[in-house]
Amino acid sequence: MQIGVVVNPFAGLGGAVGLKGTDGPDSVAKALRLGARAKSGERARVALAHLAERVPGAELTLARGEMGEDWCEGLDLSLTITGPTALTGTARDTKEAVRAMRDRDVIVFAGGDGTARDIASVAGGIGILGIPCGVKMHSGVFGVNPRAAGAMMADLVANPKRVDFVEDAEVMDIDEDALRNGVLAPRLYGLARVPISRSLMQAAKGGPRLNSAGALSSAAAEIVAEMDVETLYIIGPGTSAQSVAKAAGQTASTLGVDAMIGRKIVAHDVDDASLLRLAKGRKLRIVLGVTGQQGFLLGRGNQQIGAKLVRRAGREGLMILATEEKLTQLSQPRLLVDTGEPDLDLQLAGFVRVTTGKRRKMMMRIDSC
Amino acid sequence: MKSIPEFRSAKWNEPVVMEMGRSGSRGQLFPAPEDEVTEAVGIDLIPAAMQRKDRAALPEITEFEAQRHYLHLSQMTLGMMGVSLFGTCTMKYNSKTAEYATLRPELAEVHPYQHPDTLQGVLEIFDDFNGILQNLSGMDQFIFQAGGGADAAYTMAAVARAYWRDKGKLHQRTEMVTSVQAHPCNPATAAAAGFNVVNLPLEDNGYPSLEALKAAVSEKTALIMINNPDDMGIYNPEIKEWVKVAKDAGALCFYDHANFNGVMGKLSARELGFDACMFMLHKTFGAPKAGGGPAVGAYGCTKELAPYLPCPVVVKHGNSYILDEDRPKSSGKVREFWGNVPQVVRAYAWARAMGADGINLASDISVVANNYMDKKLGEIVGLEISNPKINAHRMEMTRWSLAPLTEETGVSTVDFANRLADFGIDPYWMSHEPWIVAEPFTPEAGELWSKEDIDMWIGVIAQIVQEARTNPEFVKTAPHNQAIAQVKGDAFEDPAKWAMTWRAYKRKVQGSTKVKGVA
Structure with a gap:
């Protein structure tokens, strides 16, 4: 497989100096x-050194200068250089480099x-x-560490059979300005195709590991x-909630909020006002996923579902x-809600049953944040 | 301290037995029957309709070649005499004395279809052992039918189903509540028996909160199934309150004693309020296990649940023992007959040899050994105990994480386990699903291993940590001293790459088309 490499030379700058991120040139400066x-x-x-060690002479396309090329000096790799010649120090550089590598896998x-x-x-498919x-x-697109990313590159080049792809890894980002003001607001920006390792191991006293895509689709069918x-x-945004629409044979809008009646979209x-109109004279329930790591349920990336709707649904209506994998890997074993109305958040606090698979639930504690 | 073992496995390019030998080779040549014999019994002892037309495809080798072949194969295994701190399995020495007891003709030659009047000795052992387990648990009746721990958990689910059906409430009591850290067989078997599963997450104390349990149980709860301590080694001190909450909701309570080793002789499931429990004879009670069997899950319950037990139940009737099949409310069978007799006899021998004091002392030793290991492992930079903020002592095993070392060196827990085999040490147990702890491993010392063995094991761990820092690729490409290198797991996902029978092997690997049927 053909790999292109792009380095954002400014990524991660803000962390060490407590800036929460470096989106935009002002933050970088x-x-x-x-x-x-x-x-x-x-x-x-x-990552590149690990690749060179595992697959000496591996063929690779790199962006020019500090966006790639510079970091390969002395490594045993066969390089093709492409991408922008003069850098602007903005997202344009990254996008231009990717456009120049569009024929890579x-x-x-x-x-x-x-x-x-x-x-x-700009990656397309x-x-x-x-x-x-x-x-x-x-986002669900990162290797666990640079070496792991290098190992994945080695498999992509030398042993593509050991690699599978998932098509719907979530690309998330957090509003940095909000974060600097103390509000954690992750948002789903899209889905990406991402390589994942095939399991190289058989459990010593069990069958294969539970397939999370399978678990999710059976949970969706259950709902x-x-x-x-x-x-x-009301179907919230994100892969999990929208898999419910998919399980009903409907096409969901992924990033937006959809409304279903009688198992049809x-x-x-839709926005909050339209949802309120649709909900007139009807019972209403809200289908939600959970954001990874923080465990947000409401108030992050799904503000279209306003407090009025949530109040009508109540905790029982969620x-x-x-x-189970996602829930057990949350940084705290609880789900967070931030509807903007503290009394409602308090009403929602308590335990809910999260559907985790076919005829499987997990009790989770909801906390106001 | 024992030095780090140096080891190199034998590596034979041993063919499959079907590829060996030559046409006509035999282990033994038997003489043709004498004329008198033929005259007495006839020539065609097998009716023509039952005779196969072709010759069976069997290996054709001499007795000596067969011995050599299997010696070679055995030389390429680690055997079962190494230092194996394989957590959640409670590895114990399987006494040869107990083994010889099972080989006595009084046991080896009995058959379950014999009339019970001719089985009184073995039935007495069953009933006597039932008494020992009653003493350890407070339950009223044990059965040994289940072929393992998961099968005993399934027995519980089957008993609960029969119980609720008998009470006319099976349509209402549809849920089984358990913990995400209970053994996965609990949700799996309950689901197999038709119950919906409600899992509780671990919260701040390292076990599920009482509040979560209270929110989970209701008039829909048929039963709860839990381990205590769990595989992280943490004992839930609120267990009595738990049972009370579940009982108040009307649910049955099952204690999965998979991790009994640290509490044996110290507590009674009955005193904690449980209705039923399960012991694994192939773990805690010193009977052997290997690759999925043989095993026995001893399932015990109170008088109230006893009518729903699978049958037959071995009971004493007057002066003799009978196989009681006349139990109209029974949940049926989870397995044929009344249990794996040699396993029950070995476990019985273990319990009799240990005695009550010995069992009590063994649980102390296993807890001390584990805490000794925790201290020593905690001194190795790169390892981290699970739930590091919880300072409660762990019981007989502790889940550890290699995550700091993985972050630093890229060496994962799978790589690490592979490298252990290079020292002649069984790769450690990592974790049941789901992996709550990153890069997990779970050692369990039990009461068997000497301090020298434990020190040696920890010494090997420290050495591999060192290797991960100085030469990570070497660890990642381990094993190097073993008969085979890394197992390519993806082969298991491709049926073209494996064969369960010689016929399938010929079809898939040798491309033979002369295959009858589908293997």
Whole structure:
């Protein structure tokens, strides 16, 4: 497989100086002023060195200069150089480099969530893989560390049979301005094709590991089975919630909020006002996924579902689905709500049953944040 | 301290037995029957309709070649005499004395279809052992039918189903509540028996909160199934309150004693309020296990649940023992007959040899050994105990994480386990699903291993940590001293790459088309 590599030389600058991220040139300049030193090049080199060690002479396309080329010095790799010749220090550089590599199978990038967003926005259907270097890394497109990304590159080049692709890895980012003001607001920006390792191991006393895509689709089918014909079901954004629409044979809008009645989508990508109109004279329930790591349920990336709707649904009216894997890997074993109305958040606090698979639920504690 | 073992496995390019030998080779040549014999019994002992037309495809080798072949194969295994701290399995020495007891003709030659009047000795062992387990648990009746721990968990689900059906409430009591850290066989078997599964997450204390349990149980709950301590080694001190909450909701309570080793002799499932429990004879009670069997899950319950037990139940009737099949409310069978007799006899021998004091002391030793290991492993930079913020002592095993070392060196817990085999040490157990702890491993010392063995094991761990820092590729490409290198797991996903029978092997690997039927 053909791999292109793009390094965002400014990724991760903000972390060390407490800036929460470096989206946009102003933040970059500020971080540099504060004495930040970019680590993305060095981290990219770790991945590339691991590749060279595993597959000497591996063929690779790199962006020019500090966006790739510079970090390969002395490594046993066969390089093709492409991409922009003069850098602007903005997202334009990243996007231009990716456009120059569009005929490759996978773009490996060194950066964080912001870089992932930029790459995904121009990657088309190409696979992407992140070498983790950012301050924020909530997207499901990163290797666990630079070496792991390097190992994946080695498999892509030398042993593609050991690699599978998922088509719907979430590209998330957090609003940095909000974060600097103390509000954690992750948002789903799109889905990407991402290489994943095939399991190289058989459990010593068990069968194969639970397949999370399978678990999610059976959880979605479970929720569809619970639906009646009259209630309005508001389907939140994101892969998990929208897999419910998919399980009912409907095409969801992925990033937006959809409305279902009688197991059919009756409105795509709707706002709070339209939802309120649709909910008139009907019982209403809200289908939600959980954001990875933080465990947000409401108030992050799904503000279209306003407090009035949530109040009408109540805790009992929430239909939540997530895989056990996702729930057990939350940074705290609880789900967070931030509806903007503290009394409502308090009403929602308590335990809910999250559907995790066919006839499987997990009790999760909801907390106001 | 024992030095780090140096080891190199034999590596034979041993063919498959079907590829060996030559046409006509035999282990033994038997003489043709004498004329008198033929005259007495006839020539065609097998009716023509039952005779196969072709010759069976069997290996044709001499007795000596067969011995050599299997010696070579055995030389390429680690055997079962190494230091194996394989957590959640409670590895114990399988006493040869107990083994010889099972080889006595009084046991080896009995058959379950014999009339019970001719089985009184073995039935007495079953009933006597039932008494020992009653003492350890407070339950009223044990059965040994289940072929393992998961099968015993399934027995519980089947008993609960029969119980609720008998009470006319099976349509209402549809849920089984368990913990995400219980053994996965609990949700799996309950689901197989038709119950919906409600899992509880671990919260701040390292076990599920009482509040979560209270929110989960209701008039829909048929039963709860839990381990305590769990595989992280943490004992839930609220267990009595748990059972009370579940009981108040009307649910049955099952104690999965998979991790009994640290508490044996110290607590009674009955005193904690449980209705039923399960012991694994092939773990805690010193009977052998290997690759999925043989195993016995001893399932015990109270008088109230006893009518729903699978049958037959071995009971004493007057002066003799009978196989009681006349139990109209029974949940049926989970397996044929009344249990794996040699396993029950070995476990019985273990319990009799240990005695009550010995069992009590063994649980102390296993907890001390584990805490000794925790201290020693905690001194190795790169390893991290699970739930590091919880300072409660762990019981007989502790889940550890290699995550700091993985982050630093890229060496994963799978790589690490592969490298252990290079020292002649069984690769450690990582974790049950789901992996709550990153890069997990779970050692369990039990009462068997000497301090020298434990020190040696920890010494090897420290050495591999060192290797991960100085030469990570070497660890990642391990094993180097073993008969085979890394197992390519993806082969298991491709049916073209494996064969369960010689016929399938010929078809898939040798491309032979002369295959009858489908293997």
